[in-house]
Amino acid sequence: MAFIDEITLHIKAGDGGNGVVGWLHESNREYGGPVGGDGGRGGHVYVRAVRALNLLARYKTEKNFAAERGYDGGSKDLHGAKGKDLHIDFPIGSIITNNETSEKVYLSQDGEEVLLLKGGGGGRGNKSFKSPTNRRPEQWTPGRPGGEADFFIEVELIADIGLIGLPNAGKTTLLNHLTNAKGKIGAYPFTTLEPNLGDANGYIISDIPGLIEGAAEGKGLGHKFLRHVRRTKILVHLVSVEQENPVAAYTIIRKELENFDPELAQKKEITVLTKTDLIEDPAVLERMVAEMKKATPVVTTLAIFDDAQVKELRDMLIKEIVGVSQSGR
Ligand SMILES: Nc1nc2c(ncn2[C@@H]2O[C@H](COP(=O)(O)OP(=O)(O)OP(=O)(O)O)[C@@H](O)[C@H]2O)c(=O)[nH]1
Ligand SMILES: [Mg+2]
Known part of the structure; x- marks a missing residue:
């Protein structure tokens, strides 16, 4: 699923309804008193956090949002009705910036609702x-104008598990096998240009575009997306056995994580040596695993066409994520 993580929308609260001029008409009196009612206030705009990660895509075509205008007062002492409030849904993890005032609203809790603009x-x-x-x-x-501005909305993905690694390591392939995702796979680097997301038994897994040396300083596509794995609970680090030196490949990515954010490097990490079907001699693979274990404690292997291995990895990840969630990290 394509994932849009930034968008600009124009949002407006409702204008207030106008007050009116009206006179009481009574058959026995020539001049009745004033009875023109006040206008109703315009609708407020609220933003609401929902569990729908790909929601911003919905706003690709619809970019203007406005709450209802308040109704004008009535001529017979009637107060105008309020304009209807508008509720706009955004994915959990959205940061909504008012471009005029630079004020920011963070939506972090499921169902959380925040008043964004007041009706006039x-x-x-x-x-x-x-x-x-x-x-x-x-x-x-007259009624007062409702608040109005351009808003920049960005989503900081909150996936439970993040798949990282060099380009072509097999991240998207694994995501597609573990979840319902249908990310594009290619036998060349940088197939993935935006993170893909998938759902594995209610846990959100995300891949990101391949990282390269210098990603933390903005090389390749990595920098823009490293922030997406900041809030994941577990990192799954994929290293292809095609690498001449898998440990060196592993170390490149670790350095980038540390450079970008030392806290990222503290996260629980599972390292997966991928594409093991390309190795004929089991002893060679064993040596590779042993070497890798010197660099990082949890190492497993995967040939994607081996369903039993995929299932084993999925079970292991879910077990780990439950463990990490319960330990409250
Ligand atoms: N032989 C073999 N090939 C695999 C395996 N897993 C993935 N591949 C192939 O490796 C290539 C890269 O896979 P992707 O899933 O696109 O890799 P990626 O890490 O997402 O790559 P980027 O998005 O470019 O960073 C594709 O041609 C896959 O078919 C595996 O277990 N064995
Ligand atoms: Mg990919």
Whole structure:
């Protein structure tokens, strides 16, 4: 699934309804008093966090949002009705920035709702101007404008498990096998240009574009996406056995993680040597695993066409994620 992680929308709260001028008409009196009602306030705009990670894609075509205008006051002492509030859904993890004021709203909890823009107040009808010295006021005021601005919305993906590694390591292939994702796979580097997401038994797994040396300083595509794995609970680090020196390949990525954010390097990590079907001699693979274990404690192997191995890895990841979640990290 394509994942859009940034978008700009124009959002407007409802304007207030106008106050009106009205007079009481009674058959026995020539001049009735003022009865023009106040206008209703315009609708507020709320933003709401929902568990729908690919939601921003919905806003690709629809970029303008407006809450309802308040209704004008009635001529017979009637207050105008409020404009309907507008609720806009964004994925959990969205950061919504008001481009004019630079104010930010963070949506981090499922179902959380925040008032983004206030509707304009309703105007005053002539009745409200009535006083002992002004018994037949002609005054009224228009409704005030509702808040309005361009908003920049970015989503910091909150996946439970992040797949990382050099380009072509088999990240997307694994994501597609572990989850319902249908990410594009290719026998060349940088097939993945944006993170893919998938759901494995309710746990969100994400791959990211391949990282290369210098990613933390912005080389390749990595930098933009490293922040997406910041909040994952577990990193799965894929290293292809095609690498001449798998440990060196592993170390390149570790350095990038540390350079980008030392905390990222502290996360629980599982290293997977991928494409093991390309190795004919089991002893060679064993040596590779042993070498890798000197660099990192948890190492496993995977040939993607081996369903039993995929299932084993999925079970292992879910077990780990439950463990990490319970330990409260
Ligand atoms: N032989 C073999 N090939 C594999 C295996 N897993 C993945 N591949 C192949 O490796 C190539 C790269 O796979 P991708 O899943 O696109 O790799 P990636 O890490 O997502 O690559 P980028 O998105 O470019 O960073 C594809 O041609 C896959 O078919 C495996 O277990 N064995
Ligand atoms: Mg990929």
